[in-house]
Each structure stands twice: as C-alpha cells, then as structure tokens.
Amino acid sequence: EDQVTQSPEALRLQEGESSSLNCSYTVSGLRGLFWYRQDPGKGPEFLFTLYSAGEEKEKERLKATLTKKESFLHITAPKPEDSATYLCAVTSGTYKYIFGTGTRLKVLA
Amino acid sequence: DVKVTQSSRYLVKRTGEKVFLECVQDMDHENMFWYRQDPGLGLRLIYFSYDVKMKEKGDIPEGYSVSREKKERFSLILESASTNQTSMYLCASSLRLAGATYNEQFFGPGTRLTVL
Numbered sequence: 001e002d003q004v005t006q007s008p009e010a011l012r013l014q015e016g017e018s019s020s021l022n023c024s025y026t027v028s029g030l031r032g033l034f035w036y037r038q039d040p041g042k043g044p045e046f047l048f049t050l051y052s053a054g055e056e057k058e059k060e061r062l063k064a065t066l067t068k069k070e071s072f073l074h075i076t077a078p079k080p081e082d083s084a085t086y087l088c089a090v091t092s093g094t095y096k097y098i099f100g101t102g103t104r105l106k107v108l109a
Numbered sequence: 110d111v112k113v114t115q116s117s118r119y120l121v122k123r124t125g126e127k128v129f130l131e132c133v134q135d136m137d138h139e140n141m142f143w144y145r146q147d148p149g150l151g152l153r154l155i156y157f158s159y160d161v162k163m164k165e166k167g168d169i170p171e172g173y174s175v176s177r178e179k180k181e182r183f184s185l186i187l188e189s190a191s192t193n194q195t196s197m198y199l200c201a202s203s204l205r206l207a208g209a210t211y212n213e214q215f216f217g218p219g220t221r222l223t224v225l
Contacts, residue, residue, distance in 0.1 A: 031211040042219060043218050046214070087151075095140065095142075099151045100151060
C-alpha cells in the first residue's frame with residue numbers, strides 16, 4: 001500500500017537556524033513527489049515537484065531533494081514568515097495523490 | 110497564475126440538509142479533485158474528475174456525490190449532511206499532459222463546513 005510519513009510532526013526553530021524536514025514514502029513506482037506549504041485556514045500552496053532520485057529544486061530559502069526512499073525539504077536561515085505546515089505528497093501515476101500529515105514549522109524571531 | 114476559487118470560506122448547516130460546495134478554476138485544467146482535510150488524517154480524496162461529466166470515486170466517497178457539467182466547474186454535494194462530515198473541504202485542479210496525470214495540483218482556499 002502506498003504510504004507517506006512526514007517527520008517531525010512539529011518543529012520550532014530560531015530565526016536563522018537551518019534545518020530539514022523529512023518525507024519518507026513507499027509507493028509502487030514513483031511518478032512524482034510534491035511539496036506544499038499550507039498556512040492556517042488556507043489551501044495548500046504548491047512549492048516543488050520532484051520526479052527522479054537525485055533531483056533537486058530550490059526556491060528562495062527552500063531546497064527539496066529526492067532519493068529512492070525519501071525526500072528532504074531543507075530550510076536555510078528561516079524567517080518567521082516561513083512558519084507554516086509543510087505537506088508532502090506522492091503519486092504512482094494514477095489520479096491518486098497520497099498525502100502525509102505534514103510538519104508544522106514555527107520560526108521564532 | 111492558476112486560480113482556484115471555492116464558493117464559501119465558512120458554512121454552517123443542519124443535519125439532514127443537502128449541501129452544495131462549488132469550485133471554479135480558470136486555467137483550463139482537465140483534472141479536478143475534492144478532498145477533505147481532518148487533523149491527524151491528512152488530505153483524503155473524495156472524488157476526482159478528468160473531464161466534463163466524468164468522475165472517479167476516491168477513498169471516501171460515501172455520503173457525497175459530484176457534478177461536472179462544465180470544464181471549469183466541479184461541485185461537491187452532500188446529499189444529507191451529517192455531523193461526521195464537519196471538516197475542511199479542499200478543491201484542487203491539475204493539468205493533464207498527454208497520457209499523464211501526475212502533475213502538481215493547485216488548491217482553492219478551502220471551505221470550513223460545520224454540520225450541527
């Protein structure tokens with residue numbers, strides 16, 4: 001059964017303190033891994049798509065990487081405005097996207 | 110920019126009422142989705158549509174139906190609302206490239222539904 005596990009569930013960082021969020025997955029033939037950011041009471045906002053092991057994508061302070069078993073979302077020198085829940089999702093090429101339960105990130109000034 | 114809009118941000122209904130949630134996207138996407146999001150359970154797919162009048166059941170379709178009469182509009186219907194349908198409902202859309210369905214999804218702002 002396809003599954004996505006995100007860790008940690010919650011993370012508190014000081015402003016400027018870099019860290020990584022983990023997304024471990026088991027899927028029968030990965031056809032896409034997606035990262036989203038979700039602010040409280042709002043819909044998820046698309047960040048990155050990764051398709052194959054070794055691929056990396058960057059956007060401002062965020063960098064996503066992918067291996068055959070997991071993906072990392074690296075946050076470099078975070079700011080308070082980076083506080084949000086970060087969601088990971090995978091698909092095996094059907095219309096079904098399997099979502100993790102997310103990592104709640106809080107960046108303190 | 111892709112824009113997905115949902116008819117209401119907050120909705121309060123009574124048990125047994127018929128509830129309509131509407132979603133509209135403006136980027137000519139073929140695929141549209143309805144999810145519900147509950148704490149600790151993540152996003153769960155209710156229904157998916159890949160074309161006008163076409164639909165597929167997701168993981169939790171019981172108690173729900175959908176309608177897609179126009180490409181840009183996808184409606185979720187709660188036939189007889191129950192308290193266990195209190196949730197955040199999210200609509201999403203995605204572009205379907207030739208033969209592929211695994212593109213990123215773009216989400217609407219969500220509808221927080223409370224059933225009393």
